[in-house]
Amino acid sequence: MQVHQAEIVISAVRPEQYPATQIPEIALAGRSNVGKSSFINTLINRKNLARTSSKPGKTQTLNFYLIEQAFHFVDVPGYGYAKVSKSEKAKWGQMIETYLTEREQLQAVISVVDARHEPSKDDIQMYQFLKYYDIPTIVVATKIDKIPRGKWNKHESMIKKALDFQSEDDFILFSAETKHGKEAAWAAIEPFIME
Ligand SMILES: Nc1nc2c(ncn2[C@@H]2O[C@H](COP(=O)(O)OP(=O)(O)OP(=O)(O)O)[C@@H](O)[C@H]2O)c(=O)[nH]1
Numbered sequence: 001m002q003v004h005q006a007e008i009v010i011s012a013v014r015p016e017q018y019p020a021t022q023i024p025e026i027a028l029a030g031r032s033n034v035g036k037s038s039f040i041n042t043l044i045n046r047k048n049l050a051r052t053s054s055k056p057g058k059t060q061t062l063n064f065y066l067i068e069q070a071f072h073f074v075d076v077p078g079y080g081y082a083k084v085s086k087s088e089k090a091k092w093g094q095m096i097e098t099y100l101t102e103r104e105q106l107q108a109v110i111s112v113v114d115a116r117h118e119p120s121k122d123d124i125q126m127y128q129f130l131k132y133y134d135i136p137t138i139v140v141a142t143k144i145d146k147i148p149r150g151k152w153n154k155h156e157s158m159i160k161k162a163l164d165f166q167s168e169d170d171f172i173l174f175s176a177e178t179k180h181g182k183e184a185a186w187a188a189i190e191p192f193i194m195e
């Protein structure tokens, strides 16, 4: 998809604040600072529409971006950010669980993991949660620019094994830095946003 139009619609916390539209939604999930917002920006050719930061915890609300009047990307706050209090973590958990389990417009989740490392406990838990609720998932292993090409296969196998990756899902090696995987990501997303 060639994106010409992209705008933030709303930063929501509660379901009453979600946009009252029926268009499909694709949500981003992943550890804090893994590169979720950067992934969105790369796909829509914007430098900083989805706000990114070298400081973890930048995205704290469900941010709905309207793309080409056709679908929403929903940027979800990252998990596993140590400096967040217990009560804030519980609030985050509630907000994301409500959205993922109750939002009928949600078509698929892009689960972003760091290509360099073994998936964290939280990464594994998130993927298993998505599989439990039968939510189609696109696993994006990002920051692939930090790994030499000769090791890409090894990292892909390591991540798939740790997640117990299901073959009906998509798996994409990605870099917001080099834009590797951008076309593959669109190809994986497009079937979920067609009417
Ligand atoms: N080298 C490299 N750096 C990346 C890549 N993607 C993101 N980054 C960097 O990683 C940091 C975090 O990126 P964000 O996109 O803000 O991460 P996020 O997952 O949205 O973070 P939260 O909103 O805090 O959950 C930034 O410094 C980015 O520049 C990538 O593909 N390669």
Ligand SMILES: [Mg+2]
Binding pocket: 036, 037, 038, 051, 052, 058, 059, 075
């Ligand atoms: Mg973010």
